[in-house]
Amino acid sequence: MGHVFPRHSGAQMKTAVAGEGCYLIDSAGKRYFDGSGGAAVSCLGHGDPEVTAAAKAQLDRLAFAHTGFFTSEPAEALADLLAAEAPGDLDRVYFVSGGSEAVEAALKLARQTHVERGEPQRRHLIARRQSYHGNTLGALAAGGNLWRRTQFEPMLIDVSHIAPCFEYAEKRPDETVEAYGQRVAQELEDEILRLGPDSVMAFLAEPVVGATLGAVPAVPGYFKRIREICDRYGVLLILDEVMCGMGRTGHLFACEAEGITPDIVTIAKGLGAGYQPIGAMICTGAIYDTISHGSGFFQHGHTYIGHPVAAAAGLAVVRAILERGLLPRVRDMGARLDAALVEVLGQHPHVGDIRGRGLFRGVELVADRETKTPFDPAQRLAGRLKEAAFEAGLICYPMGGTRDGRAGDHVLLAPPFILEDTHIDEITTKLARAIDEVL
Numbered sequence: 001m002g003h004v005f006p007r008h009s010g011a012q013m014k015t016a017v018a019g020e021g022c023y024l025i026d027s028a029g030k031r032y033f034d035g036s037g038g039a040a041v042s043c044l045g046h047g048d049p050e051v052t053a054a055a056k057a058q059l060d061r062l063a064f065a066h067t068g069f070f071t072s073e074p075a076e077a078l079a080d081l082l083a084a085e086a087p088g089d090l091d092r093v094y095f096v097s098g099g100s101e102a103v104e105a106a107l108k109l110a111r112q113t114h115v116e117r118g119e120p121q122r123r124h125l126i127a128r129r130q131s132y133h134g135n136t137l138g139a140l141a142a143g144g145n146l147w148r149r150t151q152f153e154p155m156l157i158d159v160s161h162i163a164p165c166f167e168y169a170e171k172r173p174d175e176t177v178e179a180y181g182q183r184v185a186q187e188l189e190d191e192i193l194r195l196g197p198d199s200v201m202a203f204l205a206e207p208v209v210g211a212t213l214g215a216v217p218a219v220p221g222y223f224k225r226i227r228e229i230c231d232r233y234g235v236l237l238i239l240d241e242v243m244c245g246m247g248r249t250g251h252l253f254a255c256e257a258e259g260i261t262p263d264i265v266t267i268a269k270g271l272g273a274g275y276q277p278i279g280a281m282i283c284t285g286a287i288y289d290t291i292s293h294g295s296g297f298f299q300h301g302h303t304y305i306g307h308p309v310a311a312a313a314g315l316a317v318v319r320a321i322l323e324r325g326l327l328p329r330v331r332d333m334g335a336r337l338d339a340a341l342v343e344v345l346g347q348h349p350h351v352g353d354i355r356g357r358g359l360f361r362g363v364e365l366v367a368d369r370e371t372k373t374p375f376d377p378a379q380r381l382a383g384r385l386k387e388a389a390f391e392a393g394l395i396c397y398p399m400g401g402t403r404d405g406r407a408g409d410h411v412l413l414a415p416p417f418i419l420e421d422t423h424i425d426e427i428t429t430k431l432a433r434a435i436d437e438v439l
Contacts, residue, residue, distance in 0.1 A: 019046025022416050022423055024395065032390065033415075035427050036397035040210065040243045040360065040414035043270040044320055051275045051316040058312035067306045074311035081318055082282060085252050088261025091285040094298070095278065095306040099242030099268035100134030102279040103204075106264045107138050108300050110202040110236045113287050116294035119234075122201040126160045126191050126235075130405070132212045133204060133240050142204050145212045146405020160195065162187040164209060165218040168353040168364065169372065169403055181222035189229045202236040202264075203229075207254040210243035211399055214362030214410030215355055217249075223258040236263040236287075242279065243360075246270030247321045248414060250331035250358035257357065263287060276313035326417045334358040337413070337424050344428040350439055361413040364402060365435070374408040377401075381409040381438065388434035396431060 006013060014026040022045050023031045034042055044051065058074060065072055079093035094109075096102050107125065114122035127133070129144040140149060141156035144164075149156065163170065163184045171180040192200050203226065209216040230237040239262040244254040248270055251257055255265065264287065268279030291298055304310075321327065338354065338361060345351045345363060352366035365385075367375045375381050382398035389396050389411075402408030415427065 021045045021047065022419055030393065032393050032395050033423065033426050033430070034395050035389075035413050035415050035431075036395055037270075037414045037416055038274060038395075039269065039397065040248055040412075041269045041272075042274045043247060043326075043417050044273045044275075044317060045416035045418045046274075048273070048275070048320070050320060051273065051313055054316035055275060055309055055313045058309045062308050065308060066303070067301075072306065072308040072311065074308050074315050075306040078311045078315040078318065081315065082267075082280065085318075085322070086265070086282055087253055087256055089284040089286065090253075090261060090265060090282045092283050092288040094281045094283070095311060096268075096280065096302060097277045097304050097307070097310070098279045099240075099266065100136040100139045101302060102242060102266035102268055102281045103134045103139040103142065103240060104136050105281040105300055106204075106238050106266050106283075107142065107202070109264060109281065109283060109287065109291075109298060110238060112299060113236065113290050114201050116290050119198070121196075121199050122234075124160065124195045124200045125157075125202055125204060126162060126188060126195075126200060127204045128164045128209075129161045130164045130166065130212050130402075131161075131204075131206055131209060131240075133206075134242070143212075144405075145401070147401050160191050162191050164213060164216070165222045166209075166213060166216055167219050168216075168355065169408075171219075177219045178221055181219040182225055185222050185225035185229065188226060189233075192229070192233050192235060197233050200233065200235050202238050204238040204240060206240045206244060207258060208244040208249055208357055208360055210360070211397070211412065212401070214364060214399065214402060214412050215357070215360045216362065217355070217357050218258070223255070223260050227260045230263075238262060238264045238266070240266050242266055242268045243414075244357075246318070247327055247330055247417060248358055248360045249356075250327060250334060252318075252321065252327060254357075271314050271317065272310060273313075273317045275317065276307075276310040278307070278310040278314045321417070330358045330417050333417075333419060333424070334361070336421065337361055337415070337427070340424045340428045344432050345435070348432075348435065350435070356413075359413075359415055359417060359419075362410050363413070363431070364408070364410045365439075374403055377407055382411075384438045385409070385411065385434055388437045389431060392430045392434055394427065394430035394434065 018025040272278040353364040382400040397412035
């Protein structure tokens with residue numbers, strides 16, 4: 001690998017040389033079905049001619065202009081489109097280069113908004129255990145992914161973490177689904193009161209929890225109760241849709257399925273579909289007015305925000321999602337994928353749960369189905385499963401620590417929106433083969 005600093009120094013990486021639809025191809029000519037879209041990124045698959053043409057055309061016109069001096073046509077057009085499609089009063093779009101940057105921007109905007117409203121005492125952030133919000137220090141502190149946090153703990157800001165809404169693992173046998181959702185939502189109000197009702201600036205959550213829990217949607221009513229609590233105490237609601245947004249769960253914005261609108265939402269991954277690095281933070285008009293009528297200056301920024309080529313690619317991606325009818329397709333193909341997973345793996349002795357929404361699906365593996373007991377982490381199940389699936393020609397996203405950051409294993413699936421029924425058969429067949437081989 002020469003002088004590249006890899007993610008893992010012991011890994012012998014294949015070299016990707018081409019992408020074609022739902023497949024990636026290595027230098028030996030082997031084809032891999034991209035069953036996780038990388039990390040829920042490649043929603044349009046690989047080699048989409050309209051998106052690549054848009055990026056190339058923008059390069060010919062204008063590659064870069066710093067936003068301290070200029071705006072650009074593709075950035076303005078993409079912001080207009082996102083604002084038009086976003087629910088509620090989400091109205092102003094701040095472009096960045098990825099998900100971690102989007103979350104950092106959201107946290108800083110939340111703090112500055114309260115300061116400019118005359119509430120500088122609002123400094124506390126509440127998030128959830130078993131969440132993931134990015135790898136920069138602020139985003140890492142907000143996340144509840146124990147494995148990613150541990151060695152950097154002394155460097156992280158103090159963030160309160162309440163329970164996730166994880167029905168499979170944490171609902172009590174004597175609870176109804178509704179009662180469970182209300183109980184875990186109540187933890188937010190309890191934590192606000194513990195910290196001081198006028199000292200909390202924001203609550204941050206993923207509408208469908210991605211990498212850390214494996215495509216876990218909240219139970220019905222949970223997020224409506226969360227929205228009510230935030231409104232009661234003047235707490236800003238930030239929803240992290242970096243992984244679950246931009247059509248991945250069957251709506252352009254994942255929060256639409258919950259019937260709520262956040263004050264700030266973060267998006268990335270599927271926004272650029274892998275064709276360019278781009279993310280965004282979108283806030284309500286009220287928040288923007290607080291800044292514009294106050295200091296007039298958001299004290300934040302990066303060199304590549306609003307990059308014209310990234311914005312041009314993002315614009316082509318969002319237009320493709322909307323104009324090609326891919327949102328209803330995600331819902332339809334997601335239901336088919338779920339049914340196929342249940343048919344092939346639903347009775348497997350070590351598959352405890354199959355869950356998700358749209359083309360965002362998770363399979364949780366357990367040592368005992370009856371007790372839902374996870375495997376011993378020493379078995380390194382997720383890593384071995386990733387290797388076995390990859391060898392079989394399937395790219396998927398296994399992860400350990402599902403239950404508490406240490407125990408538990410799941411596989412995350414996030415295939416391109418363009419997949420066909422034959423691809424669903426390929427996913428389930430190769431995944432089942434890998435699971436059986438490893439177990």
